[in-house]
Amino acid sequence: MNQKNYFIIGASGGIGQAIVKQLMEMSANNKSRGKIFATYHANQPNFAADNLYWLPMDVSNEKSIEQAIADIKQQAPHIDWVINCVGLLHTPHNQPEKALRQLETDFFLQSMQINALASLLIAKHIKPLLAKAERSTNAPAIFATISARVGSIGDNQLGGWYSYRMSKAALNMGMKNLSIEWTRSLKDVCVVVMQPGTVDTQLSSPFQGNVADEKLFSPAYSAERLIEVLDSMTAAQSGSFVDWAGESIPW
Numbered sequence: 001m002n003q004k005n006y007f008i009i010g011a012s013g014g015i016g017q018a019i020v021k022q023l024m025e026m027s028a029n030n031k032s033r034g035k036i037f038a039t040y041h042a043n044q045p046n047f048a049a050d051n052l053y054w055l056p057m058d059v060s061n062e063k064s065i066e067q068a069i070a071d072i073k074q075q076a077p078h079i080d081w082v083i084n085c086v087g088l089l090h091t092p093h094n095q096p097e098k099a100l101r102q103l104e105t106d107f108f109l110q111s112m113q114i115n116a117l118a119s120l121l122i123a124k125h126i127k128p129l130l131a132k133a134e135r136s137t138n139a140p141a142i143f144a145t146i147s148a149r150v151g152s153i154g155d156n157q158l159g160g161w162y163s164y165r166m167s168k169a170a171l172n173m174g175m176k177n178l179s180i181e182w183t184r185s186l187k188d189v190c191v192v193v194m195q196p197g198t199v200d201t202q203l204s205s206p207f208q209g210n211v212a213d214e215k216l217f218s219p220a221y222s223a224e225r226l227i228e229v230l231d232s233m234t235a236a237q238s239g240s241f242v243d244w245a246g247e248s249i250p251w
């Protein structure tokens with residue numbers, strides 16, 4: 001990869017941070033390296049590089065998304081890869097629902113806003129910068145969102161987790177729709193939703209009890225696999241739902 005500019009949203013989280021570190025490592029030996037724009041929410045992570053630009057962004061606020069992208073525009077003529085790593089499964093007040101009686105309107109709507117709507121708003125505002133990326137059918141620009149296997153309707157065997165499952169399913173539909181729209185209006189961009197594996201982060205930590213050690217990935221391992229998969233994507237694969245190994249997941 002050379003001179004690609006990256007936009008990593010949610011880079012203060014476990015997977016997002018690992019993706020940024022992996023991209024930094026990949027670019028360290030590359031003299032003509034591109035820029036990495038990385039967003040944080042509550043706190044700015046304390047690592048740096050001369051091609052890494054931290055930006056604050058609250059994905060539940062469209063103005064904040066617009067502002068971050070306006071700041072990028074001042075510093076880069078194009079963005080080649082976008083990876084949205086923001087996600088919400090639980091808060092200090094809400095755990096994922098085990099049964100319908102636990103469903104709460106505010107938490108459901110918050111999950112929809114953060115997990116589903118945000119990627120559409122980011123796509124809406126980043127489109128002009130993606131349009132300027134140098135790209136081809138075999139080396140498309142990338143618009144990826146970390147989704148989750150539990151957002152698959154076809155794969156749902158266990159039930160529960162209404163807010164998270166429904167918001168990831170809505171995200172998946174939004175990204176599929178976007179892939180179709182961009183086939184017409186923004187060619188050679190691969191829109192993809194991804195399952196990162198079960199990854200050891202604060203998001204998954206309350207739910208790791210039944211996960212075998214070898215199935216619990218480090219953020220660094222997941223990041224490496226996800227980047228590898230994205231690097232192999234062609235424009236024809238736009239509209240895919242794939243896991244960390246590049247395997248398709250049923251919608």
Ligand SMILES: NC(=O)c1ccc[n+]([C@@H]2O[C@H](COP(=O)([O-])OP(=O)(O)OC[C@H]3O[C@@H](n4cnc5c(N)ncnc54)[C@H](OP(=O)(O)O)[C@@H]3O)[C@@H](O)[C@H]2O)c1
Pocket residue numbers: 010011012013014015016040041042043057058059060085086087088089114146147148149195196197198199200201202203204
């Ligand atoms: N870990 C897993 O096993 C697993 C499995 C399947 C899918 N995923 C998905 O992978 C993605 C990354 O998750 P992770 O495991 O890395 O979780 P994480 O460590 O909790 O990271 C989530 C990130 O989302 C950010 N965020 C939350 N609300 C936000 C908002 N309103 N605006 C901007 N940023 C916001 C958080 O920032 P603050 O902390 O500052 O709010 C944090 O940086 C998520 O989409 C998740 O659903 C994870």
